[in-house]
Amino acid sequence: MITEVSSPVGSEIFSLVALLVISLGVLLVLRHYLPLRTTPAYLLVPIFFALGLPASIILLVPIDLASSARDQDAGSRGIWLPDRVLLVSWRISYWLTFALTWFILPILAEYADAGYREPKDRLIYSLRSNAQYQAMVFGAGIIGIIYFFVTMGASPTSFKALLMALAYCWGLILAIYLMGHGLVAIPRRLFRSASISGKLKRIQGNAPKIHEKMEDAIHNLQNLEAQVAALAQRKTGSAKDFRDWIEELADESHLPESRPRTLTRRMSTPEVTVPNVITERYLADLSRKLMRARHSRTRYLDEWDRLLQDATDTQAVLDSAASRRIEIGQASPDSSIWEKTTLFTPYTRYLYKYYFVSYFRIFLGVFFSLASFCIVWSEVIKSINPLFSVIAVTVVHHPDSERGQIGFAGQVIASCWILYMCAAALTSLAEVKVWRGRALVRRNTHGESAMWYAMQVAKLSVPLAFNFLTFLSPDVYDTTVFYKFLGQYIKFTPLGLWFDWLFPTFILVPVCATLFNLYGKVKNCIGFGGVIDDDDEDNETGYGTGSWREGRDLIERELQGHSSLGRLGASGGIRSHVPNNPNNRTAPTLTVPPEERHRTLGQSTTSRPGVDRQARQEVEPGDENFFEAFGHRVKNTIDTISPPKWFQNVGESIKRPKWVGGNDEAESSRSGSDFTRWFGGGRQEGRVRL
Template sequence: MIGTLAAKSSPVGSIIFASIALIVLSFCVLLLLRHYLPLRTTPAYLLVPIFFALWLPASIVLLVPIDLASTSRNQDVGSRGIWLPERALLVSWRISYWLTFALTWFILPILAEYTDAGYRDPKARFMFSLRQNAQYQAFILASAIAGGIYVFIYAGFNLNSIKSLVMALAYSWGLVLAIYLMGHGLVAMPRLLLRNSSISGRLKRIQGNAAKVHDKMEDAIVNLEDLEAQVTMLSSRKTGSAKVFEEWINELVEDSHLPESQPRTLSRRMSVPAVNVPNVLTEQYLADLSRKLIRARHSRARYLDEWDRILSDAVDTQMVLDSAASNNIEIGQASPHSGFFDRIAIHTPYTRYLYRYYFIPYSMGFLGCFLSLASFCIVWSELIKAINPWLSIISLTVVHHPESERGQIGFAGQVIASAWILYMYTAALYSLTEVKVWRGRALVRRNTHGESAMWYSMQVAKLSVPLSYNFLTFLQPGLERGEHGVGSDTVFYKFLGSLIEFTPLGERFDTLFPIFILVPVCAALFNLYGKVKRLVDFGGVIDDDEENETGYGTGSWREGQNLIEREIGNASLGRLGDGAGTATRRAAVPNNPNNRATPALLVPPAERIRSLGQSVTPARARTAEEDIEEENFLEAFSHRVKNTFDTVQTPKWLQNVGEGIKRPKWMGGNYEGEAAPSSSGSDFTSWFGGRQSDGRVRL
């Protein structure tokens, strides 16, 4: 009796662990919200749905490994990992799934358009949101009708067929989006780390992106000025229809900053077209104007923040690059407005140099190689699971005890499973920030537009269930515990998988469609986006940082370098002597505190090295080597060919040819018919008339 009781395990420890983990996840989600949204001024109807849209996917990352260990263990003996009773898992999955489903398809879309509506009346905003979502919901309804005809013919009209229809359609659309985004992110993330492992290459990419961001920043500023000028014109009206909307117009004027605080320059006044305001003002016109103003302000804040980060990264990277001559990295005093961690200086100048110049780049290179291997394992598992599931690499790393009576998945397997799911999530979410097809939506530090925050949280919630279930399909080898394997024994599979595979079409789609991950992987790996962009001049795809390396005015890195140096030079003018000149326009970016000050980039590298007591020659030699490293194959080949022809010497047997030959008048000969001088020099351009005193070739 005692031995039987001792053999039975209790889930109390696992429940405590899961509760603590959920509390930690809640705290992390709150920190994430605080990073992108001002918590005190953001209304609760935005914060609460966004919190759950982020917290539920984070809890699913924890729930899937617990489900794996709970259902792959012998109920009569202790478990190797964290486990929960089957009833608790079923309730958890029902709450997580249906709440995520409601947030994804109904709550977040409606609240996003409600936030973006420019109306002042809540009822008018709600009706505007319903009208904007009508097309979206009509598409969903049409898909449901088409799928319902097939399901009802196959299984009849009953409760299970309706649940299968709803879950299968939601899963299918989420899986299509998840496979594309994850496939692109599996290539883009490791490639970014490998590229950033080169300090000079990272600086060049920052400079190449500077011109694009600067142009977009200028366009955003001009667009906002146009709209605020329109508001200023409206405020001058005191009669007619403007009298009815006087309070609304006054609110728009209070939020504007023209023309007193930000007067237009002459060039902008000349280039901006005349502002047209209708004679009769309507509620719809003012709502559109309010919506455009809100979007324009957030767009301006977005590009100001991006430009500020580019300047900061450029100065920081240039400082690390220049430290090769002195083997020291000096930093200025911390700003009074900087954070707590920015005030702490642990490293000495030499250890800071070792850390920034060697440790971080090599760590990025190692992490990039490691993530490349992980990406290969995921792609391989997606392809091989339909052919021979025994060869799934992810399954081999998670299932450590396939024939054990105590459980096939232990605590180590649970940790590895969480890491796999987290990496799949991260790859998909990284693609959301890189693919530029989301109507200008972006995440801005402490200044994210409410509609953008809703949209991004909706995508996070939409991707959570398909990616989690897709991970379970990797664990399908026919082990001793079940016919289909560990994944099919889970409560999650019994709750969702049985309804997704309710029809043969759903089963084949779930098995074969992930093979299409090769499409985004190959597109990102071979830069098909850049090739298509060059062919059709379509600017809404993925930006190619390796294009346009030459040609001023086309967004090249040289143009970006000039813009950065000019901006930093204007910001740090007169502050070079104290060694604490700031490198960025921190005051221009809303809600962006000053970081630790850094040396100004305006001082040439030779002068900085000379001020540190170092010789100039090593720095110049190193710059030439960096230029050679940055050349591609065609540039290097053309330079070598040019150098070969420039340094060629005239053969000796040709040097005395033409001594007695008179040069014609049209080739520059004298009128007395004197002979042309001999080509005794080493420059073969004398065959074409020689060189003039200013170095030009005379024909």
């Protein structure tokens, strides 16, 4: 009976099925961001392993915990595997991930972004670029090399420990910062999206910025394609040696379609500067810029489309408060089965989107806030006393059992903890805009960007998995195969031991920075955030400054078919918000309240119409802060005070000397008393000075 219980056949079958599910999920992710038919295999295969191996680590850690905590004679409560199988699995996962992170993916990423035509030239360019990168990494790690060799001596074991420890330290530094940011950003995003009106206003506030970036991307692509057109007109000189290359670039360019005459920026013919001598390096650089410009244009067109769709959906939910119904258009015959299927009536759809989704997001926000607090608490308290770790209590359910301290429920909870930690770190990659313009675009991601994001996933998974192990009691994780394989080399020296125990407490720095918006305050201090010129002080409508009002009108003009960009993005992807699109339901029309409609649809974005100040204050009282509202009330109160006659006659017989600058005519022409000017400075300015 004991032999049957101790047999790992059931666990092996479960592990194989779980690996197949993980592989299928990775394929779906690749299909979502990359066109599988046109993407070359040298990109798809490494990205598949770079995503699949970290996902398998989320599965391996709980299995390793249950396998090491079980009794050899009594079996295990959860999924377990023999130690030899676990050791082989960790070796394959770790060293293949290490090779992908530091060698394979960087070389292939530069190869995809080289710009040269011949594979040999692209490989030489990639190796040269990565040699510079590896030289910088080696220079940064030379202090660690000296420390290891002096402390432990020059041996294969110390060299192996050096590689593991340095890779772990660098990955943990990046992971702690990104995870600390994401632990606050994920619940905050859920809380903010629970308010329908607030969500719509944030969408409208982001619209001018995205629209401007889209126009900049289009303008940049036009200049590069005009440069290619100028090169194609050259028939003599050094351009003859690269005639095939230039014609290939010209065939890939679509200058007439990508440069409509109705752009908001009424651009003339782009200024083209072509060198007199055409070299291979110049054409490679031009090809690289063209590739990046096309993907940048596709990226912002996709962001603009998604913003329009979110705006229409949110506005439809907000407008349904009066009718208590949400109608959707009839699906096209060419639509998929998921688009044709609907389970809600208009009334139940209103209840679901207006009430259930909002309250469910609040519930998830509270739930993930508690999860974030538990992770931060465990990071801080583990260096003091690991027994007070909240995560350890949720994972270890049978501390004194002969059949293992961790059961199947503890394994599932451990997988969820690791998954949330990885999700918090990876979502920060999309929010922190310091990655050289890289982005993930649906079905059209640049090959170099896809390789870079896959490299970050592979780089962060192992440090986060081992960091999760340290949340538990040392009696639990010291016996795991993962600790014997990696942990002993991380703690090979006293410096590594102290780093692993103390550095995770610095997670409080990104958590506090994100929680209290220290990033925005630092930008304001150094002059990069919240800067308002003197010319913009009177621009209370917000046009030209990226306000939500400007975004509201941009979205309205686009949905009504009056956009200056026209149907520019039709070639870059399906624009689901366009009513004439046959592959989607008709999108709801974005409506604007009549009292806020102070601009016509045909006006330009950069125009600054005059709006009655008092009417705007009554309609939009929430746009002014406490001090502005208090100043307005004080000024209005003082302006309506009628002083007594004896006070008005005071000083009539006294004339101001000329050397003081007195001007009786000018003084008599002033409306109101001088006392009122202490608060407003003057009626002609129309604003309050405090």
